[in-house]
Amino acid sequence: MRPSSPLADGAGELTPAPPPVAAPPEAQPIDVRPLPSPIAPVPAPLPVEAAPEPVAEILVEAAGRAPTPVVSAPDLEAYADGLVPAALTRGGLAGAVAVVVKDGQMVLAKGYGYADREQRKPMDANRTLVRPGSISKLFTWTAVMQLVERGKLDLDADINTYLDFRIPDYHGQSLTMRHLMTHSGGFEESGKYLFVENRARLMPLGAYLKTVQPRRIYAPGRVPAYSNYGVALAGYVVERVARVPFNDYVEANIFAPLGMRHSSFRQPLPKGLAADMALGYPLAGAPPIGFELINAAPAGSLSATGADMARFMIAQLDLGRYGGNAIVQPYTAQAMQNTLVRPIAGLDAMTLGFFRRDTRGPVSIGHGGATEAFQSSLVLLPEHKLGVFVSVDGPARAGRALHRDLVNGLLRRYYPERGAPPPTVVTAYLHGRQVEGRYESSRQSSSNFLAIARLFGSATIELNEDETISVSTFRTPDGRLKRWREIAPYLWREVDGESRLAAKVIDNQVIAVSSDDVPAALWLQPVPTWRSPAWMVPLLYVALAVHVLALALWPVAALVRRQTQRRLRLDGRERDLRLLSFFGLIGNVLLFALWLWILSRIEASPRALGGGLDPAIRMAQLLGLLSIAAAAVTVLNARAAWKPPLQRLRRVCATAIAAACIAVVWLVFALKTLQWSLVY
Known part of the structure; x- marks a missing residue:
């Protein structure tokens, strides 16, 4: 019953599992x-x-x-x-x-x-x-x-x-x-x-x-x-x-x-x-x-x-x-x-x-x-x-x-399995290239904050130089990536092992991939490009880095100005926008920290999903709303920074901060953290 990650034996678990996704293209019926x-x-x-x-x-x-x-x-x-x-x-x-x-x-x-x-x-x-x-x-x-x-x-x-x-x-x-x-x-x-x-x-x-x-x-x-x-x-x-x-x-x-x-x-x-x-x-x-x-x-x-x-x-x-x-x-x-x-x-x-x-x-x-x-x-x-x-x-x-x-x-x-494994088929390279990409478990949430699991729980399939393929979530007991060689069209067998991996392909499009290492109650399906972890995870890290760097440099800049006796050449409105931007950055960092704490509690015990985290989740939702206001303020601040007289450093910093705050808003919505319901 525990939550499970994309391609382990989570199907036999009682606990909640991280993951969700849009339904795949018209799938053909299952063999019944x-x-x-x-x-x-x-x-x-x-x-x-x-x-x-x-x-x-x-x-x-x-x-x-x-x-x-x-x-x-x-x-x-x-x-x-x-x-x-x-x-x-x-x-x-x-x-x-x-x-x-x-x-x-x-x-x-x-x-x-x-x-x-x-x-x-x-x-x-x-x-x-x-x-x-x-x-x-x-x-x-x-x-x-x-x-x-x-x-x-x-x-x-x-x-x-x-x-x-x-x-x-x-x-x-x-x-x-x-x-x-x-x-x-x-x-x-x-x-x-x-x-x-x-x-x-x-x-x-x-x-x-x-x-x-x-x-x-x-x-x-x-x-x-x-x-x-x-x-x-x-x-x-x-x-x-x-x-x-x-x-x-x-x-x-x-x-x-x-x-x-x-x-x-x-x-x-x-x-x-x-x-x-x-x-x-x-x-x-x-x-x-x-x-x-x-x-x-x-x-x-x-x-x-x-x-x-x-x-x-x-x-x-x-x-x-x-x-x-x-x-x-x-x-x-x-x-x-x-x-x-x-x-x-x-x-x-x-x-x-x-x-x-x-x-x-x-x-x-x-x-x-x-x-x-x-x-x-x-x-x-x-x-x-x-x-x-x-x-x-x-x-x-x-x-x-x-x-x-x-x-x-x-x-x-x-009941030992006997018999020599079949040879590799000639389509190994072609089909290996076809299944390469990012995948996520069908066992997932898509309407609430548990969708965050899709961001960090995805699997990557890669074609190796020897025309075998590897799936990032399938490893040998000693931690090495398993390698699979194709023994029939879209069917792979583990190298030096017995398990199999296969792809469901309709109209030359890969619908899903799975292995007999896991039960047939879930599969891996391609991740839509618009929310792929390939770019969303780096975006999250960059946005967080900009926030932390900006907050760290803020007092440093103030000390430098004090030592050099240089004053900010800003009018009253610009000073207000700059100060509000500072508070917006603090709010966003608190938002990151709060979600990290919530997820760590859930990871530690599924009992955390029993309602005890609801006050913290509600606070995180409110901070998510404030992130929209923070983005608006930082955009206005960046706009003011581009007005004469131009100050190159202020212009660059204000633009980077505005972009980072906009990214936070995108992540807040894409990861479903702003869903007001406390049912998840």
């Missing part, structure tokens, strides 16, 4: 292949996208390729024991839980490190609760499909059919549950009240959805843009259709049949579970934070033990059945796992709620999850009846590295 089943198939092809900044991984070479080891409890435990404890120490992590199921049985369930460092309370996969973050969404989608199965919900009906408020159409195109399940509803990123600091800011689900409703910036079914709001909306539909609170519904219809007695979406946790909740340690060596509170509960508020997650994985692998109980019928489970929406040909797909990897290695489905303190991953291999769940408590980067390395290492160990 419904599986035959009683559940209504996709009526018409849909479309979608991808991309955030890759996170460092812990390098662990899969061992024993020949012969391939057999999946067994001793081998699994030995492998995990050889990796996890060292990673906890190296990354400053508090603890981790690792669970593996195979053929309907739990073959590994082990905790590492501590659930409470101070009390030296160990992590226990059977007892300790963790926060799986966005893996919660799989329970919401299961609940949705239960209602579809019972004929109470239509995946392709206008979502407003089930709501007590209205989601506006996008240019006459309505939103459906199928769009929500494939993250192609077209919502911009929503961060307000996603995480909150105290119970007083927790809202009923319906009130939250009505308060923070984000703008729809893409046509439905055209662009993949991961949305926590969309999942929360789906959970509210479950609540409305079932006529019981979402928490009650999940407990009665999913937890109870699966025997998940140590799991809950409730916030705070019931007393019987609270004592077993692992404390959250988002910073190495720092005290734990309190129980994380999430308003978009269906998108990420689950608390569960590793053993309970094993039950859920077994049910999904056995087409909805666990023991003698069923949470969905086999045809419904098959529809969830095999109805494909493939945003870009050659890359992975989305199903009805799962991220699906089917372009390399064994076919797998799953979901990632992240809160402020926990990083988690759930992966299922339906063909092999294997499921893996890992949740790590500690600093985000190290946590992501550990769970990725453990999951990917296990898959490589037991």
